[in-house]
Amino acid sequence: MTYCVGMMLEKGIVMMSDTRTNSGVDNISVFRKMFHWSKPGERMMAVMTAGNLATTQAVISRLEERTKAPEDRSIGLFEAPTMFQVATEIGQMLRETIAHRQKANGEAGRRKFTASIILAGQIAGMEPRLFMIYPEGNFIEASYDTPFFQIGETKYGRPILIRGYDRDMSFEDAVKLLMVSFDSTLKANLSVGLPLDMMVIGRDDFAATHERRLTHDDPYFERLSDEWGNALRTAFHSLPPYSFPDT
Amino acid sequence: MTYCVGMMLEKGIVMMSDTRTNSGVDNISVFRKMFHWSKPGERMMAVMTAGNLATTQAVISRLEERTKAPEDRSIGLFEAPTMFQVATEIGQMLRETIAHRQKANGEAGRRKFTASIILAGQIAGMEPRLFMIYPEGNFIEASYDTPFFQIGETKYGRPILIRGYDRDMSFEDAVKLLMVSFDSTLKANLSVGLPLDMMVIGRDDFAATHERRLTHDDPYFERLSDEWGNALRTAFHSLPPYSFPDT
Numbered sequence: 001m002t003y004c005v006g007m008m009l010e011k012g013i014v015m016m017s018d019t020r021t022n023s024g025v026d027n028i029s030v031f032r033k034m035f036h037w038s039k040p041g042e043r044m045m046a047v048m049t050a051g052n053l054a055t056t057q058a059v060i061s062r063l064e065e066r067t068k069a070p071e072d073r074s075i076g077l078f079e080a081p082t083m084f085q086v087a088t089e090i091g092q093m094l095r096e097t098i099a100h101r102q103k104a105n106g107e108a109g110r111r112k113f114t115a116s117i118i119l120a121g122q123i124a125g126m127e128p129r130l131f132m133i134y135p136e137g138n139f140i141e142a143s144y145d146t147p148f149f150q151i152g153e154t155k156y157g158r159p160i161l162i163r164g165y166d167r168d169m170s171f172e173d174a175v176k177l178l179m180v181s182f183d184s185t186l187k188a189n190l191s192v193g194l195p196l197d198m199m200v201i202g203r204d205d206f207a208a209t210h211e212r213r214l215t216h217d218d219p220y221f222e223r224l225s226d227e228w229g230n231a232l233r234t235a236f237h238s239l240p241p242y243s244f245p246d247t
Numbered sequence: 248m249t250y251c252v253g254m255m256l257e258k259g260i261v262m263m264s265d266t267r268t269n270s271g272v273d274n275i276s277v278f279r280k281m282f283h284w285s286k287p288g289e290r291m292m293a294v295m296t297a298g299n300l301a302t303t304q305a306v307i308s309r310l311e312e313r314t315k316a317p318e319d320r321s322i323g324l325f326e327a328p329t330m331f332q333v334a335t336e337i338g339q340m341l342r343e344t345i346a347h348r349q350k351a352n353g354e355a356g357r358r359k360f361t362a363s364i365i366l367a368g369q370i371a372g373m374e375p376r377l378f379m380i381y382p383e384g385n386f387i388e389a390s391y392d393t394p395f396f397q398i399g400e401t402k403y404g405r406p407i408l409i410r411g412y413d414r415d416m417s418f419e420d421a422v423k424l425l426m427v428s429f430d431s432t433l434k435a436n437l438s439v440g441l442p443l444d445m446m447v448i449g450r451d452d453f454a455a456t457h458e459r460r461l462t463h464d465d466p467y468f469e470r471l472s473d474e475w476g477n478a479l480r481t482a483f484h485s486l487p488p489y490s491f492p493d494t
Contacts, residue, residue, distance in 0.1 A: 155402030159431035163479045176489045184406035200491075210491045224486055231482035232410045238478050239471055242423045244447075244457045 001191030002033060002152030004048035005161070005178055006118040008130045008142045010168050012202040012209065013120040016178040017048045018152075018186075020193030034197040035060055036208060037067055039078055043123040044206045045086055046199060050151035051115025051135070058097050059115070063090065083121050083129040087139045090119055095137030116151045120201060128203055156188040157181035171200045171210070176224070179214075183225045196221075248438030249280060249399030251295035252408070252425055253365040255377045255389045257415050259449040259456065260367040263425040264295045265399075265433075267440030281444040282307055283455060284314050286325055290370040291453045292333055293446060297398035298362025298382070305344050306362070310337065330368050330376040334386045337366055342384030363398045367448060375450055403435040404428035418447045418457070423471070426461075430472045443468075 004017040017033040031053060036046035047063075049056035066076045080086045094117060101113040114135040122128040130142035132149040142149060147167060150158065164177045175198060185192045195215045202209035214221050251264040264280040278300060283293035294310075296303035313323045327333045341364060348360040361382040369375040377389035379396040389396060394414060397405065411424045422445060432439045442462045449456035461468050 155435070156406055158435050159403050159406070160479065160483070162434055163476050164483050172489045172491070175491075176486060177483065179489070180483065180486070187409055188402070188405050212492065220487070220489065224489075227486055228482070229410050231485050232407065232479075234485075235475070235478035235482040236407075236411050236424065236427065238481075239423060239427070239474055240467070242419045242426070242467065242471075244419070244422075245459065 001189065002050040003154065003157065003182060003185050003192045004033060004050055004118055004151050005148060005157070005181065006048060006120050006130050006132075006142075007148040007161075007165070007174055007178065008128070008167075009147075009171070009174055010203075011171060012200060012205070013046075013128050013130055014171060014174040014178060015046060015048060015118070015120055015199045015201070016175075016182060017197050018182065018192045019195050019197060020191060021053050022191050025190065028193070030193075030195070031057075032197065034199060035063075036199065037063075037077055038207050041124065041206050043078065043121065044201055044208070045077060045083075045119070045121035046201060046208075047090065047120075048118045048151070049115060050117075052113045055094075055097050055101065055113045055115040056117075059090070059094050059117070062093055062097070081123075082126065083119075083123060083131070084141075086121065087119050087131040087133060087141075090117060091133045091137035091139050094133060094135065098135055118149050118151055122201065122203070122206065124204075124206065128201065153185055153189050153192050157185040160184060171202070175200070179221060179224055180228055183221075183228060187225075194221075248436065249297040250401065250404065250429060250432050250439040251280060251297055251365055251398050252395060252404070252428065253295060253367050253377050253379075253389075254395040254408075254412070254421055254425065255375070255414075256394075256418070256421055257450075258418060259447060259452070260293075260369075260375050260377055261418060261421040261425060262293060262295055262365070262367055262446045262448070263422075263429060264444050265429065265439045266442050266444060267438060268300050269438050272437065275440070277440075277442070278304075279444060281446060282310075283446065284310075284324055285454050288371065288453050290325065290368065291448055291455070292324060292330075292366070292368035293448060293455075294337065294367075295365045295398070296362060297364075299360045302341075302344050302348065302360045302362040303364075306337070306341050306364070309340055309344070328370075329373065330366075330370060330378070331388075333368065334366050334378045334380060334388075337364060338380045338384035338386050341380060341382065345382050365396050365398055369448065369450070369453065371453065375448065400432055400436050400439050404432040407431060418449070422447070426468060426471055427475055430468075430475060434472075441468075 038044040117133040119131040133139040200210040285291040364380040366378040380386040447457040
């Protein structure tokens with residue numbers, strides 16, 4: 001499994017992904033699920049992937065190839081005039097990759113080789129944009145009403161995102177919020193694991209404003225995990241006491 | 248979907264279930280998912296159900312029939328000497344009900360008509376016990392290490408249970424904890440809905456010590472939901488601030 005979140009803020013976009021892949025519970029590896037491409041001053045594009053690893057790696061490799069030899073193709077990532085075009089290209093590539101495997105493996109393949117992608121980025125002269133791309137190749141875009149996307153093991157970490165999110169929050173607070181959401185997920189599900197990759201794309205920076213890998217021994221993350229447990233218990237005890245109607 | 252939790256405490260067992268059933272998102276009804284049978288001073292048994300409504304209603308109806316005409320059968324719920332035997336009986340009934348539908352509907356039926364049950368209860372002279380019964384008819388029992396079971400839409404409400412549970416907590420605190428867990432789930436998933444049914448089975452009470460239905464306009468639950476949002480935000484802001492290594 002996997003857990004990735006992309007979050008749109010007034011100041012830009014924050015992304016976080018885990019790095020665990022598993023085939024069963026006894027075959028666990030670390031693979032990067034966050035990738036980015038940039039042309040300084042002109043465009044920044046980043047993706048996070050969830051789903052079948054062979055599928056997502058194939059899509060990323062094909063994207064890499066296109067950026068390196070764009071003249072061979074109709075449109076490369078660096079030539080697409082808008083982020084919408086970039087999402088269209090990646091969606092098509094994802095759909096084709098899955099369809100190719102499905103063809104080779106029959107009807108069962110579609111389900112087995114499925115994958116989803118979160119795409120974030122900005123092209124000079126336009127707004128930062130955040131997309132969720134489905135295995136079918138179609139996609140939706142984040143809005144004021146739905147300002148963040150999750151893929152993979154999304155449920156454990158969702159309640160705190162719903163309650164903690166604020167479009168005007170700082171990048172630091174957004175990273176903290178994502179860490180709490182990931183901590184809740186890590187505590188509940190073995191298939192999501194450290195290290196975590198984190199990236200901030202500041203508005204009009206056209207580059208990774210901040211980029212980090214959080215490892216097992218990260219002192220801040222350890223402290224956050226401990227203190228969040230305590231803070232939750234304190235929050236719980238601060239709630240009005242319940243009493244049974246008949247007592 | 249459904250959300251039910253059964254929780255073992257030192258003082259007894261606390262149970263909570265929602266009442267929403269849906270077939271698609273446009274066909275939503277209210278059905279009770281919590282049922283109990285007791286023989287004052289001698290035994291108390293309660294179940295909560297998740298899964299296909301026709302299956303769970305059939306199981307409950309058959310249990311009702313057995314309690315009313317136990318002489319027809321080998322063992323009725325009121326004759327079983329231990330809670331383990333009760334779990335075995337209910338498990339067998341659940342498996343048979345699913346298998347019957349499966350037989351009538353072919354291979355696809357097993358998946359479609361599946362259901363799970365949480366069973367709680369106590370028989371005089373023995374400890375209170377809590378079981379989770381699978382569609383296959385087998386079951387597991389709660390222990391010190393795994394003191395609560397969830398069925399249905401379990402993920403959203405799990406992190407707070409993991410962090411807030413304490414075996415020695417009062418019934419009042421346990422109900423409050425379950426309400427917070429349900430509130431997180433209700434906020435995130437339309438398929439879980441009010442009203443909620445709640446029951447407390449006190450150790451050696453052999454009856455529903457407390458039993459209530461929480462409706463949409465319950466002032467305590469409304470207040471809890473509001474204050475929990477605020478308390479979570481306060482907890483979040485009480486965490487140590489994050490700062491990017493390079494700033």
